[in-house]
Amino acid sequence: MRRAFVALLLAAALPGAPPRFYDDDPLLAEPPPRDASQAQRRKLSDYYDFFHHLLATPGEKGPSPAQAVNTLGDPMDGAWYERRHYWKRMSIEELQRGPIRVGPPSRAARWRVVGVKNEGVTPGFQIRDAENRLYFVKFDPLCCAEMATAADQIANKLFYALGYHVPENHIVYFTRDDLEVAQGVQMEDALGRKRVVTSRDITEILLKVPRDSQGRYRATASLALPGKPLGPYRYYGTRSDDPNDTVPHEHRRDLRALHVASAWVDHDDSRAINTLDILVEQRGVKFIRHYQLDLGSTLGSASTKINSARSGGEYLFAWKPAAVQFVTFGLAVPYWAKAYYPNLPSVGRFEAKVFDPDKWVPEYPNPAFRNRLPDDEFWMAKQIVNLTDEEIRAIVRSGQLSDRRAEEYLADCLIERRNKIGRAAFHKVLPLDRFRFEGGALKWTDLAAQHGYGGVGAVDVLWHRFDNAAGKAEPAGALDPDWSRGYWMAVLSARARPGQRIRVYVRGGAEPRVVGVDHEWPNRVR
Amino acid sequence: MAAQAQEPTSRAEAIEKERDRKAAELRPETLSRAEQTLRDIQDKKLLERFSYGYNGLRAAIGNMATGSGFAIGPEFNREDLLRGHLTTRITALVSTRRWQKYESEIGLPRLANGQLTLGFHALHRNYSSVDYYGPGPDSGKGGRSTYRFEDTRVSAGGGWRPVRLVRLAARSGYVWTNVGPGDRKGAISTDRLFTERTLPGIERQTNFTENSASFQLDWRDDPAGPKTGGNYVIQQTWYSDRRFSRYGFRRLDLDVQQYVGFFNKTRRLAFRAKAALTDAGGGQTVPFYMQPAIGGADDLRGFRPYRFSGPNAMSLTGEYRWEIFSGMDGALFADAGKVFPRRGQLNFSNLESSVGFGLRANARNRTFLRIDVGFSHEGFAVFVKFNDVFQPRPFGVSQIPLGY
Numbered sequence: 001m002r003r004a005f006v007a008l009l010l011a012a013a014l015p016g017a018p019p020r021f022y023d024d025d026p027l028l029a030e031p032p033p034r035d036a037s038q039a040q041r042r043k044l045s046d047y048y049d050f051f052h053h054l055l056a057t058p059g060e061k062g063p064s065p066a067q068a069v070n071t072l073g074d075p076m077d078g079a080w081y082e083r084r085h086y087w088k089r090m091s092i093e094e095l096q097r098g099p100i101r102v103g104p105p106s107r108a109a110r111w112r113v114v115g116v117k118n119e120g121v122t123p124g125f126q127i128r129d130a131e132n133r134l135y136f137v138k139f140d141p142l143c144c145a146e147m148a149t150a151a152d153q154i155a156n157k158l159f160y161a162l163g164y165h166v167p168e169n170h171i172v173y174f175t176r177d178d179l180e181v182a183q184g185v186q187m188e189d190a191l192g193r194k195r196v197v198t199s200r201d202i203t204e205i206l207l208k209v210p211r212d213s214q215g216r217y218r219a220t221a222s223l224a225l226p227g228k229p230l231g232p233y234r235y236y237g238t239r240s241d242d243p244n245d246t247v248p249h250e251h252r253r254d255l256r257a258l259h260v261a262s263a264w265v266d267h268d269d270s271r272a273i274n275t276l277d278i279l280v281e282q283r284g285v286k287f288i289r290h291y292q293l294d295l296g297s298t299l300g301s302a303s304t305k306i307n308s309a310r311s312g313g314e315y316l317f318a319w320k321p322a323a324v325q326f327v328t329f330g331l332a333v334p335y336w337a338k339a340y341y342p343n344l345p346s347v348g349r350f351e352a353k354v355f356d357p358d359k360w361v362p363e364y365p366n367p368a369f370r371n372r373l374p375d376d377e378f379w380m381a382k383q384i385v386n387l388t389d390e391e392i393r394a395i396v397r398s399g400q401l402s403d404r405r406a407e408e409y410l411a412d413c414l415i416e417r418r419n420k421i422g423r424a425a426f427h428k429v430l431p432l433d434r435f436r437f438e439g440g441a442l443k444w445t446d447l448a449a450q451h452g453y454g455g456v457g458a459v460d461v462l463w464h465r466f467d468n469a470a471g472k473a474e475p476a477g478a479l480d481p482d483w484s485r486g487y488w489m490a491v492l493s494a495r496a497r498p499g500q501r502i503r504v505y506v507r508g509g510a511e512p513r514v515v516g517v518d519h520e521w522p523n524r525v526r
Numbered sequence: 527m528a529a530q531a532q533e534p535t536s537r538a539e540a541i542e543k544e545r546d547r548k549a550a551e552l553r554p555e556t557l558s559r560a561e562q563t564l565r566d567i568q569d570k571k572l573l574e575r576f577s578y579g580y581n582g583l584r585a586a587i588g589n590m591a592t593g594s595g596f597a598i599g600p601e602f603n604r605e606d607l608l609r610g611h612l613t614t615r616i617t618a619l620v621s622t623r624r625w626q627k628y629e630s631e632i633g634l635p636r637l638a639n640g641q642l643t644l645g646f647h648a649l650h651r652n653y654s655s656v657d658y659y660g661p662g663p664d665s666g667k668g669g670r671s672t673y674r675f676e677d678t679r680v681s682a683g684g685g686w687r688p689v690r691l692v693r694l695a696a697r698s699g700y701v702w703t704n705v706g707p708g709d710r711k712g713a714i715s716t717d718r719l720f721t722e723r724t725l726p727g728i729e730r731q732t733n734f735t736e737n738s739a740s741f742q743l744d745w746r747d748d749p750a751g752p753k754t755g756g757n758y759v760i761q762q763t764w765y766s767d768r769r770f771s772r773y774g775f776r777r778l779d780l781d782v783q784q785y786v787g788f789f790n791k792t793r794r795l796a797f798r799a800k801a802a803l804t805d806a807g808g809g810q811t812v813p814f815y816m817q818p819a820i821g822g823a824d825d826l827r828g829f830r831p832y833r834f835s836g837p838n839a840m841s842l843t844g845e846y847r848w849e850i851f852s853g854m855d856g857a858l859f860a861d862a863g864k865v866f867p868r869r870g871q872l873n874f875s876n877l878e879s880s881v882g883f884g885l886r887a888n889a890r891n892r893t894f895l896r897i898d899v900g901f902s903h904e905g906f907a908v909f910v911k912f913n914d915v916f917q918p919r920p921f922g923v924s925q926i927p928l929g930y
Contacts, residue, residue, distance in 0.1 A: 022537040031538040034545055042555045045565035052561075070537070189606075191578050192571040204609070240556075243549040246541075309790030310852060322851040329858060330793055330848025337789040349790075 019468045021487065021505065025515050026070040030078030030244075033287035039241040039279060041230045049234075049272050050364060054317055059236025059250035059367030063525045066253035066376050071505070071516040073253070073379060075163075079244060079289045081254040085161040086383040092394045095387075098157040104170035105129035105221050110180045116187040116197050116205065123205040127221070128182070134224040137172075138296060139217065141304050145210035146346040146406075148296040148303050149220045150399030154410070155265045155295035157395045162261050162383050163254070165291045168223040171400050173216040176206060212402070225291065227280035232272040233290050236367035239277070242288050255368035257380035258292075260425065262369075263360035264384055264417050266350060268311045269297040270362045270369070299410060300341070300348025307349040309337055312360045335359070344406045352416035357424045374428035375519040381425030382433055384418050385451045392418070423453045429521050430456060430500045432492060435514045437506060440483065442490055442514070444504075456494040464489040466505060483512040498522075579603070586617050588912035592822035593657060593831035595622035611636050623710075626652040643685040647699070650678045655710035657832045661725060661814065663865050663876065665834065667904050672708025673716035673728075675815055677701060681736065693742040701734040701765070705815055727813025732773050738763040746785060751891035751914070753791040757783040765816065773813045775806040783916055792849040798916050800825070801840040803869050812837050820863045823909035824917070827861055828880025828902025836865030840872060845915070847886070855893075857884040859915075861900070878902070886914075 052058055068075055075081040084090060105111055108130035115126030125137040140148045149171055156166050185197040209217050235255060238245040249255050262270040276291045297303040302311070313336025314321050324332050339354040362369065387395075389411075396411040425431075431448040442461070449455025463480075464473035466487040473489045481488045485508045492502040505516030534540040557565065567573060578584060579601070586601035599619040607614065613633040620626050633645040655672040659665040681699025688694070705728060707715040722729040740761035746752035759781040767774040779802050786795040802818035814835065820826050821833025825841040841863030847855050862877040882900035886893045893914040900907050 018533060018540065022535065022540070024536045024538055027537045027541075031541050034549065038552070040554055042557065043565060043569070044557070045561045045568060047564040047568055048558075048561040051564075190571070191575050192569075200609075238548075240551075240553050243545050243552060246544040246548045308852070309792060310849070314851075316852040318851070322854070325848065325850040326856060330846075330850075330856065333789050333793075337792045339790060341790070 017471070020466075020471045021071060021468050021507065021515050026072045026074075027076055028070065028074075028083070030076045032283070033079060033285055034243040035285050036242045036244060036279065036288050037286035039230055039239065039277075039288055041228070043231050044234070044272055046273050053271070053366070054315070054364045057365065057367070057370075058234075059371070060248055061250075061367075061371065063371075063373060064251065066251060066256055066373065068247040068252045068254065072514070073375060073517050073519070075252070075254040079287060080165070080252065081163045082165070084163045086163075086386045089386075090161060092391060095157060095161055095391055095395055096398045098160040098398075099166050099168045100170070102133065102168060102223055104172055105133065105135050106131050107178075110178055111174070112182040113179055113197065113202060114182045114185055116185065116201065123208055125179075125202075125205075127179070135170075135221040136224065137219045137221050139209045139219050142208060142210055144301070144306060144345045144348060145212065146218060146399075146401055146403075147306070147348050148301045149218055150346060150401050150410075151299040151301040151348075152220050152294075152296035154396055154399045155267065155298040157398055158265060158387075158414075159261065159292055159295065161387065161391075161395070162380070164258075164261075165289055166295070167225050167291060167293065170221045170223075171218065172221045173212070173218050175216055176203065220296065225276070225278045227278040227289070230277040230279055230288060232275045233277050234272050235369070239288065244287055250367040250371050252368065253376055253379060256372040256376040259360075259366070259369035259372050260357065260377050260380035260384065260421055262362060263312065263355075263357045264414070264421055265295075265298045266300075266307065266312045266360075267295065267298045268307075268362045269294070269303075270366060271364070300344075300350030302348070306345075309339060309341075309349055311349070311363075312336065312355075315361055315365065316363050342409060344403065344409055346401050346403055346406045347410055350410065350413055352413040352420070355417050355420060357417075357421045373524075374425070374521050377425040378429045378431065378519065381421050382431075382447055385422035385447065387418065389415050419451075419453070422448070422451055426453055428500075429519045430459075430492060430494060430497055430502050432456070432459065432502055433517075435504050435517060437483075437512045437514055442504060442506065444492075457496045458494065460493050460495070462491045462493075464491065481506070481508070483508045485509065487515075586619060590619050590621050590625060590627050591651075591653065592824065592909075593623075594625045594653065597621035597625070597627070624654050626650075641687045644682075645684070646680075646682045648678075648680045650676075652676045655708045655713070656815075657713075657830060658716045658814070658835065659830075659833055660719075660835075661817075662836050662867060663834060663878075667830070667833070669719075670713060670830075671716040671719050672710045672713045673815070674704075674706035674708055676704040676706070679736070683738075691743055691745050693744065695738075695740045695742070697736075697738045699736045700768075701736050703731045703733065703813075703815065705731050725814050726811045727773065727815055730770065731813070731815075732767045732769040734765040734774070735768060736763060736765055746783075747787075748891055751888065751893065752783075752785045752796075753787040753794050754785050756785065757781075767810070772810055773806075773816075774808075774810045775804050775812045775816070778803045778805075794845075794847045796843075796845040796847060796916065798843045799840070800842075801838070801872060803838045803872065805869065806837075818865070820865060822907075823898065823911050824915060825861055826863050826878055826880050826902070827859065827882050827898050827900030827909065828907060829878065829900070829904055830907060833904075834863070834865045834878065837867055838869055838872065839863065839865045842877075843915070850885075853888055855886040855888060857886060857898070857915075858882075859884065859898070859900075882906075884915075 070076050077083055106129040111127040111129055113125050114128050117124040127135050127137055140146055152169060153171055156169050160166050179202055181197050181199055186194045187197045188194055211217055236250040237248055274294045276293050277288045279286055280289045300307050313334060335354055339351045341349045341351055392414050393411045396407055401407040426448040432444045433447055434445040436443050446455040463476040465476050466473045466489040468487045488506045490504045499522035501520040503518040507513050507515045534543055582602050582604040584601055587598050590597035597619045601617040603615045605613045613635055615631045617629045628650045630648045635643050653675045656675045658671050658673055660669045679699055679701045681697050683697025685693055685695040707717055717728055720728050738761055742759045744757045746755035746757050761779040763777045765775050782799045784797045804812045806812050817835050817837055818839035819832040819835040820839050820841050821829035822831035843861045845857050845859040847857045850856050860881045862879045864877050880900045880902035882898060884896055884898035887895040896911050898909045
C-alpha cells in the first residue's frame with residue numbers, strides 16, 4: 001500500500017508525467033475505431049477453455065483498478081459497450097424492443113432451411129426468409145416448453161438495457177408447413193459425416209421439439225449479426241490482430257462487472273463460447289464489435305435441460321468444496337442445495353431466496369470476474385437497481401410465457417435478486433452517484449436511499465485544491481472553492497461507512513463540471 | 527523536450543497512442559498447440575468417432591460378468607441403420623482371466639412410433655473359472671472351487687409400451703449349456719468336490735427352451751442415471767429341459783428400485799430389492815449353474831463374486847449417494863441378502879450383510895466408472911466397474927444366470 005502510494009507520488013513528480021485530467025475528459029465515447037479488416041476468424045476450443053480456466057488461472061491477476069473506463073469510471077460507448085438505460089432512461093417499449101431493428105423472419109413465403117444442426121439433445125436450423133435474411137433458429141428442450149426461448153429473450157433484453165451488444169432475437173411460432181429445405185443443403189451427423197438434408201430430416205428433427213396446444217413449434221429466431229464473424233473473445237488478454245483492443249479483457253470494467261449481471265440472471269455459462277467478435281463496417285472503417293450471445297442458458301434454463309441446482313452456487317469443480325464434500329460424506333450441505341424451486345417447467349430452476357450475489361460463480365472461473373473489485377460491482381449494480389419493478393415485469397413479458405404464474409414468479413425472482421445485488425454492492429462502497437454541479441454546489445444521489453436499501457446518512461465533504469499536472473491535492477481549509485478556474489477535489493465520507501470515501505473532481509470554469517469520480521474502500525490497493 | 531512533445535494532449539490522443547503501440551505489434555491470432563489439438567479433437571469429432579468406431583467397428587470395454595477381470599474386444603455397433611429404425615450389435619470380449627463372451631443383437635426399436643420393439647439376441651459365453659462355494663447359505667469361504675461354464679443362447683422377443691410408464695415384454699429362445707473343469711491356478715475344480723447327486727448338473731448338462739414374460743413400471747426421472755422415481759420389474763421364465771426331462775424349472779425374478787432425491791437431488795437414497803425364486807416341481811431339479819448367486823459387485827459387495835448360490839436368492843441394497851462435485855458422486859452402502867432352499871423362506875431372517883463406500887464418475891448424468899469397497903465378516907472386496915450398481919439389464923432379455 002505504502003509502496004504503491006510512493007510510486008504514485010514519484011510518477012506524478014516525474015517531468016512529462018501525464019496530467020490526471022485532459023481537457024476532453026470525461027470521454028463518453030471511444031475515439032473512432034481503427035481499421036481492423038486484417039483480423040481473421042479463429043475458433044477456440046471449448047475443452048481447452050474449460051480445462052485451462054479450471055486448472056490454470058489465465059490472465060493477469062491482482063486487485064488493480066479497472067481499465068477501459070473514462071475518468072468518471074464508466075466504460076465508454078464503443079465496440080464493447082454502450083451507456084443505455086442508466087444514463088438515458090429507456091421507455092417500457094424501448095426496453096421490450098431491446099436490440100430489435102429489423103424484425104422477425106418475414107411470413108411472405110415459406111422459410112428456407114439452409115443449415116441444420118441435429119447433434120445433441122436440442123436441434124437447430126438456419127433459415128432464410130422471403131427477404132433472404134438469415135436467422136438462427138433454436139428450440140426449447142422437450143421437457144420444458146418455452147423455458148429456453150423465454151430465458152433467451154428476457155436475458156437478451158436485460159443485457160441490452162445494461163449496455164451490452166446482443167443480437168436481435170425473436171420468439172417465433174410456426175408449423176412444419178412453414179418450412180422448406182433449400183436445394184443442396186448439407187448437414188453433419190454425429191460423426192461429422194456430411195449428407196444432403198431431406199424434408200424427412202426436418203420432420204424427424206422437429207420430433208425432438210415441444211409443440212404448443214395449437215400444434216405449433218416455438219423457437220428463438222436470431223437474426224444473423226451484420227458483418228464477418230471472427231469467433232469468440234476470451235475473458236483475458238487481447239486480440240493480437242485488433243489495434244483497438246488495447247486493454248486486457250480481465251481488466252475491462254464492462255467484463256469484470258458482467259459478473260454482477262450474470263449473477264442476476266444466473267448466466268453461469270458466461271464463458272468465451274457464448275461471445276462473438278464481429279467485423280463490422282461503419283463510416284467506411286471495419287472494426288471488431290464484441291457481442292454477448294446465446295443467453296438461452298440463463299434464469300432457470302440450461303438450454304437443453306433444466307438448470308442444475310448447483311448452477312451459480314459452485315464451480316463444476318473446485319478443490320476445496322470437493323474435499324469438504326468428500327470428507328463430510330455430504331453432510332456439509334452447500335447453501336445452494338437448500339434452495340426451493342416451484343414446479344414450473346417453463347421456468348426451470350431459478351430462485352431468489354438463497355441467492356447470494358457475493359457467492360455466485362459461473363460454471364468455471366472467469367478471469368475478468370475473478371478480478372472484479374467493489375467499484376466494478378457498484379458500477380453494474382447501479383444499473384441493475386435502476387430497472388424498476390414495472391420495467392422488469394415488462395421485459396419478462398417479452399418472454400411470452402403462456403403460464404401467468406411462471407411469468408410472475410420469474411419477475412418476482414428478478415426483482416428480489418436485483419435488491420440483493422443492490423444491497424450487497426452498495427454496502428461495499430459509498431453508494432453515491434449521479435454527481436453534478438448545480439446552483440454553485442456539488443450534488444449527488446444516494447442510490448441506497450433512493451432504492452430503499454437504507455441510505456448512508458450525513459455525508460461530510462472536504463474540499464481540496466487539485467494540481468492536475470502534478471496530481472497532488474491540498475486541503476482547501478475553510479476557503480470556499482473558487483469555481484471559476486482550476487481543479488477541485490471533494491472527498492466525500494459518511495460516518496456510518498468508515499473507510500469508504502469517494503473523491504469527486506471538479507473542473508472549474510464558466511460552467512464547472514464533474515470530471516472524475518473515484519471510489520475508495522478499506523484495503524483498496526491503488 | 528522531444529519526449530514531452532510526444533506526450534498526448536487529450537484523452538482521445540492518449541487512447542490513440544495506445545492503439546499506435548498495439549498497431550505496431552499486430553499479428554494474427556494463434557492458438558497454443560494444446561488448444562489446437564483439443565479443438566481438432568472436437569471439430570473432427572474424434573471422440574465420437576472413436577466411440578462409434580470405423581463404420582461401427584470399435585473397441586468394447588468391460589460389461590462381461592462379475593469376476594471376469596478386465597474385458598476388452600471388438601464390437602460392431604450400428605444404431606443408424608434404416609434411419610435409426612434398425613440397430614445391430616456384435617461383440618466379442620476376452621477378459622484378463624481368459625473368459626470369452628460373444629454376443630449379437632438385432633433390434634427394431636421404433637416400431638409403431640416407438641411403442642413396439644422387436645429383437646433377436648444370440649449369446650455364447652465361455653467362462654473358464656467361475657467360482658463356486660457350495661450349495662446353500664451354509665457354504666464356507668474356504669470351500670471355493672471353480673468350474674468352466676459355457677452356454678449358447680438364441681432368443682427372439684418383443685416389447686410393447688401401452689402407456690408411457692409401462693412396458694410388457696415376451697421372449698422365446700433356446701439354450702445350450704455345458705460345464706467343465708475350472709482352470710484357475712490354486713483353486714480346486716468343482717467337479718472334484720461334488721457329484722451329480724450332491725450338485726445337480728455337475729456331470730450332465732442339458733439344453734433348454736426358454737420362454738419369458740415380463741412387466742415393467744418405470745417412473746425414474748432418468749433411467750440411465752436416476753435420482754428420483756422407481757422401477758419395478760417382474761419376470762417369469764419357463765425353462766424346459768429338452769434332453770433329459772430332468773432339469774426343467776420356472777424362475778420368477780422381482781426387481782424393485784426406488785430413488786429418493788433430496789437437497790435438490792444432490793443427495794439421494796437408492797434402494798433395491800431383488801429376488802429370484804425357482805421352482806422345479808414334478809421330480810425335476812434346478813441345475814446348479816442355473817441357480818441364482820449373490821455376492822460381488824452388484825449386491826453383497828463385502829463378499830466375493832458368486833459367494834452364495836442356491837435355488838432361491840434375495841438381496842437388499844441401500845445406498846446414500848452425494849455429489850462431491852459435478853462429475854463425481856460418493857456413496858455409502860449397506861447390502862443384505864441370502865440364498866435359501868424353499869420359497870417360503872423369503873423373509874428377512876438369516877441375512878448376510880456388508881457395508882462399504884464407493885466413488886462414481888459421471889458424465890452427462892451417467893455413471894461410466896465406479897469403485898466400490900465392501901466389508902463383511904469375511905473380509906473386504908474392491909470392485910472397479912464400468913457401470914451403475916443398479917445397471918438396468920436390457921429389458922426383455924432373458925435373466926441370464928451367473929448372478930442375477
